[in-house]
Amino acid sequence: MEKQTPLDAALAGYHHETGVCMLKEDYDGETDEPPSLLLQLSAAVSPLEDFRSKKKKYSVGRTSPLIKSFRRQHYPFVTTREWNDWRWQLRNRIRTPGELATIMLLSEAERCALGNTAAMLPMAVTPYYAALVDRTDPDDPIRRCVIPTGHELLSTDAESDDPLHEEIDSPVPGLVHRYPDRVLFLATDFCSTYCRYCTRSRRVGHAHNLGITRKNWDAALDYIEQHTEIRDVLVSGGDPLTLSDEIIDWLFNRLRRIPHVEIIRAGTKVPAVLPQRITDSLVRVLKKYHPLWINIHFTHPRELTPESCQALARLADAGIPLGSQTVLLKGINDDVGTMKALYHGLLRARVRPYYLYQCDPISGSAHFRTPVAAGLSIIEGLRGHTSGLAVPHYVIDAPQGGGKIPLLPDYFQGRQSGDVVLKNYAGRYFRYPDSI
Numbered sequence: 001m002e003k004q005t006p007l008d009a010a011l012a013g014y015h016h017e018t019g020v021c022m023l024k025e026d027y028d029g030e031t032d033e034p035p036s037l038l039l040q041l042s043a044a045v046s047p048l049e050d051f052r053s054k055k056k057k058y059s060v061g062r063t064s065p066l067i068k069s070f071r072r073q074h075y076p077f078v079t080t081r082e083w084n085d086w087r088w089q090l091r092n093r094i095r096t097p098g099e100l101a102t103i104m105l106l107s108e109a110e111r112c113a114l115g116n117t118a119a120m121l122p123m124a125v126t127p128y129y130a131a132l133v134d135r136t137d138p139d140d141p142i143r144r145c146v147i148p149t150g151h152e153l154l155s156t157d158a159e160s161d162d163p164l165h166e167e168i169d170s171p172v173p174g175l176v177h178r179y180p181d182r183v184l185f186l187a188t189d190f191c192s193t194y195c196r197y198c199t200r201s202r203r204v205g206h207a208h209n210l211g212i213t214r215k216n217w218d219a220a221l222d223y224i225e226q227h228t229e230i231r232d233v234l235v236s237g238g239d240p241l242t243l244s245d246e247i248i249d250w251l252f253n254r255l256r257r258i259p260h261v262e263i264i265r266a267g268t269k270v271p272a273v274l275p276q277r278i279t280d281s282l283v284r285v286l287k288k289y290h291p292l293w294i295n296i297h298f299t300h301p302r303e304l305t306p307e308s309c310q311a312l313a314r315l316a317d318a319g320i321p322l323g324s325q326t327v328l329l330k331g332i333n334d335d336v337g338t339m340k341a342l343y344h345g346l347l348r349a350r351v352r353p354y355y356l357y358q359c360d361p362i363s364g365s366a367h368f369r370t371p372v373a374a375g376l377s378i379i380e381g382l383r384g385h386t387s388g389l390a391v392p393h394y395v396i397d398a399p400q401g402g403g404k405i406p407l408l409p410d411y412f413q414g415r416q417s418g419d420v421v422l423k424n425y426a427g428r429y430f431r432y433p434d435s436i
């Protein structure tokens, strides 16, 4: 009989409802039942008010008052141990309009979309992240990121399901090879919480399990092995940190054994939406595979709770360089003040702002997209006005597979008599004697 590998064993424990891969003995057989302990929304004063105060700093502690209050109100019988267990958070994700309606007042636009989720990216929110949502304001930035509205059902001609042509640039399923020396490994199509503007909404959350079959993983790993020019593998998805410790260990070990793979990177939103996942045992696994870099998807300063900052501290303490990726979103984070608060908070949490993405033209995303001028004016409002460390690269991932193209305000103003004419952050002009 053929020997069962750790991956085979883990895949045998794949839970199709939650999408979580666990070793069989870890899987307790519970189904993804709706939270049974949700209580009716009360008209209590929103604890978000505290977080909105401009004077309030995003402090690093163990539990935020906001989340404590939400738990008391909606999950009074859930123990702290259960709440802090990432598997409990996954099993109790809020996934149906009925569940959502018990914790927030749904708007007409939200009701309309929630009746149509079969036709779009599914809705799922961890109870932890739901605590960050303003339950009475449909325009709340956190809420708009995760609760669908009818706008998603409207597509324009300029939009498509795969605007970046990732499927075309996939030599094997689940692997995108666009740039010369690096690949994107789509390890899973599962996320704990689905972002409504997700570039991969064509494939995440639909239980295709495209990237999680042994056959696909083997094909992707064989491809990386055969292409010696690949020195950098970005493991993403879906969210790869929703895989079990054992699977992550197996995959990173397999990648690390390929001699020409110099660095492994992981792209994740877990510290923002499921910080409970950053356990000591996960960190022990991750730190075996240095040089390992992690880029975390943060959208808004309110995601920087004591819980998420603690998760980031664990990763940083393990020597993992952390970067952030943020999508520029209309009415959510498209102003200098919000971005500055986010980037300052990230730096305090030892995360270097890396990319600010112009929102990709995926189907039904017009309500999220800003003019490019908005991104440029944010960069202009940051560069020179705060530490250079707090200024990310603003990029457009060019449609049809053109790759990331950086955009900068007009600091370079041209040439005069051999000099370069430059404009500084304060709008003053300078000449630099260029040596030609």
Ligand code: SF4
Residues within 6 Å of the ligand: 190, 191, 193, 194, 195, 197, 198, 199, 200, 201, 204, 237, 238, 239, 268, 269, 297
């Ligand atoms: S976490 Fe990333 S992959 Fe998952 S839904 Fe959000 S943007 Fe998409």
